[in-house]
Amino acid sequence: MQYAVSILLSGVSLGGQYALIAIGYTMVYGILRLINFAHGDVFMVAGLIMVYLSAALPLPVAAPLMIILTVALGFLIERAAYKPLRSAPRMSVMISAIGVSYLLQNTATYVTGGLPQMYPSLPFLSENITILGTSTKWVTIVTPFLVVALVVVLTQLINHTKVGMAMRAVAKDFETSQLMGIKINSVISVTFIIGSLLAAVGSMLYFTNYSSIVPLSGTLPGLRAFVAAVFGGIGSIPGAVVGAFLIGICESIIKGSPWSIFSDAFTFALLIVILVVKPTGLFGEKATDKV
Amino acid sequence: MKKFLALALSGALALTALAGCGGGSAGTPAPESTTSGGAATGGENTVYIGVFEPATGDSGAGGKQEMLGMQYANSETPTVDIGGTTYNVQLVYADNGSDPAKAPTAAAELVGQGVSLVLGSYGSGVSIAAGPIFGDAGLAAIGVTCTNPQVTAGNDYYFRICFLDPFQGTVLANFATEKFSAQKAYLLGELGNDYDQGLMNYFEQAFTAAGGTVVKDSFPQNTSDFSTYLNKAASEGCDVIFCPVSIAYSTQIVKLAADTGLTIPILGSDTLDSNMVLEAAAGSDVQLYVSTFYQEGGSPEFDEGIKAFINGDSTNLTNNGGNDTIAAVTAMGYDAYYVALEALKAAGSTDPAAVKAALPSVTYTGVSGAIAFDEIGDAIRDTAYIKVADTANGVWALETVQTVSE
């Protein structure tokens, strides 16, 4: 029983953190039709920024500053690496994303000297709590609620504001919305800003839980979050969240089983099955050109 | 325009080949990288020792600590008398990136620089990959802390000064049964990492032979969520956890165990003997035991010197993880350097072939104990130190000295 609870708890908290990354993937894909491979690395860099900032500044200053810097990074990446390729084939943009990911990882290796960095412990979030006999951190409990709250805010933003409407229009039809006078570039920038913001918050939750950061820390969470986004139906924010929680819980269950070495393999197998059987995912729009 | 660029670049390789022709006749090496602390650059009598260590990647942290030992030894004894002449010793570095795919080029880099012999590496996979390159070039290599049997097996040119995985696995399994009367052990390693899996295998063999049972788990590369694994160990009712994983993973595992108040003792291999792991355990009730090559206090003179060396330079301090706790690999790197000097002295020449011929009979008593090689090229060692983390004071304390008679 206690074991089952611990698996469920770790699954839910993983799911929550994946969800925050997955939203970034799904929004960017919805608008640009681009798998932003660098997104997982932005998440890792956010963690590193926090490590370095908190060494110099008090936490209440460091945390917001970290979020601002991460948002700036996301914005910068879009402007420098994706915007010049707007008219290029989709493959070029994706390669550019891979290049950015490579650059971020190598820069992180250079800056950290390849040494694992310990994430600072945050007040309250890092403290322990015992639930049904299982000891865990507060962040595990906070994560799902925070995710749901953020998603509600985000859906309100998308459904009821002007920027949100523009985003939906751009996602539906790139060219036409341009003709309608929507400033495509600023809409895309807003998308990246929101995505990076969530990645920054996600990194705070994730690394509070798992404390150590290496340059490759972002790769796996990034890929899993992408699978979650596909699973939930790419372009759909609630879908990404549901997908992320399902993936997180599945991963935990498999890790707890004798088949733990296939936990990653399972995630990808699930992805392939979903793509082949129901390419629109759980909540995806119907008309797509995926198959 | 672009076609000129294409042609120019494609011609670049050919040009380098031609440049190589010119350089080929010149024979004498000219290493570009010179970092050895304080070595006077006067005189032509310089002998080059290759340092084949990871500075990046999974094992980067350990590799850097090992290099610290060599650099300290080099600053302490920057010259060596070979055949009556005094030579300056210069360390030549090549980063193998902890990656067996990059190891061959890093090894080739050292061969190309004309080193007399090679020290390294931390991590066995890279050493196995580089072995044939050194062998083909007739260059002897002294493994410092690569504990996999495959490093020296079937390779005449690879030697090593540390103990082997079968020994270490057995030592820890015996320790688990003796100290904790453990009946059930939880083994956790990285999937596809030969170091982790090899040690787990030997631990299992010795532990089950003593009547225990094991639960084995492997996590995929770059995993960061270990809570499920630790909970599994608890729910299975295991008496000890054995996790011979690299520093990056072990800090996470130990930190998690510390945070969640895990009461099961954790046993680790030589990789866990790092102050980063110690820091992760600091201030908690976690019981952490590691087997290792050297215990601080074993040679007060060395301890004092290396601490001054580490504290004297901010880069060294960072490379050692921010404080001056001495890692066993640093002591091993220090000893390896002196073994190399002994080999050079015995060879009476800087010629790699002569050094290789002299190396098997070299004996040296270093800070980590007496070093001599058997016929395979492995160090003859029968002692491992088991240390326990004193979490209140943030230091390692000697638990016991374990020997295995084979």
Added chain:
Amino acid sequence: MLQQTKSKKGPFLALVLAAALLILTVVLENTLNPNTNIMLFTTLKKGAVYALVAVSMNLLNGFTGLFSLGQAGFMLLGAYTYAIFTIPVADRESVYYIYNGSAVNFSLPDLFGGADTVPGLILGVLIALILAGCVAAAVAWLIGLPVLRLKSDYLAIATLGFGEIIRAIFQWDALGPVTNGANALKNFPTFSSFNITNASGQVVLRLSTFAAFFIAAVCIAIIVLLINSSYGRAFKAIREDEIAAEAMGINLARHKRLSFCISSFFAGVGGAMFAMFANQAQARTFTTAMTYEILLIVVIGGIGSVSGSCIAAFLYVAASEWWLRFLDAETTIGAFKVPFLRNGFRMVVFSIIIMIVVLFFRRGLMGDKELFDLFRPRRKKKEASK
């Protein structure tokens, strides 16, 4: 841009160039000091391996327009197949020391008299290489059944996933007696085995670089012949417009599968060659990062250019592993300590170079032209201006 009128000189020139290159490698390797120039030969060998893999990826990504990221997975299959079938029986006990010997108790070179003899080495390695390709191709066929129905980035992410799955399977303990679990496979014939030695073990004729170049050259030649055949034209038609290609009577599913299998075949051979280069085969080497490396080579060389991929492979390997290595070492010129130079800086500079190529030289070195096309466009332009 289909080139309808192919000059007859092209293939002939290519053949001459390839033969000249091969002779040059033999001459260079036997005249230069093998120790001081080892970086050159290591780079050349690795470059040859990467050239083959890059060309095989280009066949899929550049010529057929299927964006696949499974290359490392297929290389892994090839490397393991090659290693499992060529490790001498006598060495199996020590290589599979954790599993007390291998489940596969024969070795191809041994069947022909051992890896020390000429027929044993050549036949054994040759058959093992072909087998390596076949295994990769067979797995590709299986994977292709579901995956090839997907398009562009979905295909990419699905093949990426397959690479990861294959890696997990090969690292699985239960398959240890075959795959050696987490441990590396070693002691199989490598490129150095092709050096001819005399009775006392002295090397008389160095052929290791030649061996790498020869295998790569033959494979690339086959791919070029395929690209210039009717199949190749069908592939290009699919790349340009799937619907139009289908309307022209090209069986989409069949041709995509064919391209995928052939590309995987050569990726498998490339993987086997990589094992020969690295002197070992270990699953953890064949990561997604490796696929990205190869993809970047293809992009730098120009998507849709075979010669571009080859040139880029050598440049990439030489730059990342050799020329830029000085950036990793702290250097002092006189009393001046050059800033930034320390471990890891090499890869930062390198990735910036790659980003510059990706952003500003989007067509890569060669675009979709071949080396021989470079000597012709001027005449064409004149004709056009008339």
